[in-house]
Amino acid sequence: MTSQTTPAPAPEQIRRAPKVLLHDHLDGGLRPGTIIDLAREVGYEALPETEADKLGVWFREAADSGSLPRYLETFAHTCAVMQTKEALFRVAAECAQDLAEDGVVYAEIRYAPEQHLEKGLTLEEVVEAVNAGFREGERRAKESGHRIRVGALLTAMRHAARALEIAELANRYRDFGVVGFDIAGAEAGFPPTRHLDAFEYLKRENNHFTIHAGEAFGLPSIWQALQWCGADRLGHGVRIIDDIQIADDGTVELGRLASYVRDKRIPLEMCPTSNLQTGAATSYAEHPIGLLRRLHFRATVNTDNRLMSGTSMSREFEHLVGAFGYTLDDMQWFTVNAMKSAFIPFDERLAMINDVIKPGYAELKSEWLFQQTASTRGSVASAS
Structure with a gap:
């Protein structure tokens, strides 16, 4: 269901449009x-x-x-x-700068502190170095005329046994730049239920968490993430398509799990290019995000790993515009979805939507209308 009020945006308009990123890995976005x-x-x-x-x-x-x-x-x-304070600071600062230059106004960047201890850093030193880097990146972006806010998601590795420790770390730093928790890594053989103690702890602390689920593994991974663990969002969630049937006459039937995900407005952190690389989707045109958008799931657009995928938020939207004919209205729909789903307080999310996102898209649409009017007047003048 693509809006017809504006045309497909040009690459420059896509870059300038305010964007929100919920699923991006710090160690997957370094500059070469x-x-x-x-x-x-x-x-x-x-x-x-x-x-x-x-x-x-x-x-x-x-x-x-x-x-x-x-x-x-x-x-x-x-x-x-990325094993020293200086390296973590630099990578985090450049991450914020690169995203801001691409038009991202809010981002949640995830990383696993346990993977940065080889040179003797403590978990706390890792978190503090990354947080400081994000603040520096925000400052540099502002100096360059860009606005961005970055929150951190602390990730535990599915194959390891430190999830509760990392969850406790996320809770300690929740007022100092960390906005939530995640588990990541290979899904097959490492179900989220292995880390139930971490998720139960976070729920008791009224804290937020997302879970990588439904990427390389199917519906059972999604079901466990939601019903056993209580995830607020699904990292990827692309395999929810397996619970949606399309009849020959075009009738769409949702299974129980798909209906639950849609009815409960559970956010799907979809990463189209990454999904193609890992085999979770076969092409942009056949990516489930097209159907999920038409069915009004809480779908969002994300980068996953900008280095490995050679991508950015602008490129992801360019691919979707090309595949589905999306307009600025569709881009705004995805962006508002993402901002509604962010792990920051409601009033701050609402302010970003009303003060930054909607005005940004309104300006782009006004430019298009002005150009259309000028073009029409020019055509009338030529004809006369």
Whole structure:
């Protein structure tokens, strides 16, 4: 159900449009040049390429395998150079800057503190370095004329046994830049129910959490994340499509789980390019986000790993505009969905929607109307 009030936006309009990002991994969004700099500083010699352009291509090609486990292997290189306070600070600051320059006005960036302890940092030092980096990135963005707010999601690894510890860490820093919790890593063989103690703790503390579910694994992963663990959002959730049937006459029938997800307005953190790389979808045109948008699920658009996918929020929307003919109205719909689903207080979400997002799209639509009017007047003048 695509709105007809505005045309498909041009790439420059997409870049300028205010965007909200809920699913992006800090260790999946480094600048290739930064990886090379940091590797040199710490003596890491295992990089497959030593030129920034070639290294960026290597990451994209290595991730473009159709296998989630192979995709995850690429993170060994980025995590290897993110083991000092200085490196974490730099990566976080550049993350905020890069997103702001792409028109992102609010972002929740996730990372696993337990993966940054190889050089002796404590969990607390990791969190404080990343938080400081985000604040610096916000400051630099403001100096450049961009507005962005960044919150951190602390992630526990599904295959490890530190989820409760990381959940407690997220709770301690919830008023200092950390807005929630997540679990990530390979889904198969590592169900979210392995970490029930962490989720029960967070619920007792009235804290927020999302769970990677329904990406490489199917409906049972989604069901467990929601019904056993009580997730506020679903990381990816793309396999919910398996519970939706389309008859030959076009009639759509939702199964019990799909109906529950839609009725409860459970946010789906969808990452189209990443889903293509890991085999969760076959093409942009066939990505479930098209059907889920038509059925009014709480779908959102995200990047997952900007380095590995060679993407940005603007590129993700460009792909969807090309595949589904989405307009600025559709972009606003996805963006408001995401802002409604953010892990910050209601009044702050509402202020972002009313003071930043809606005015930003209204300005872009007004520009289009002005151009249309000017074009019409020009055509009339030529005809006369």
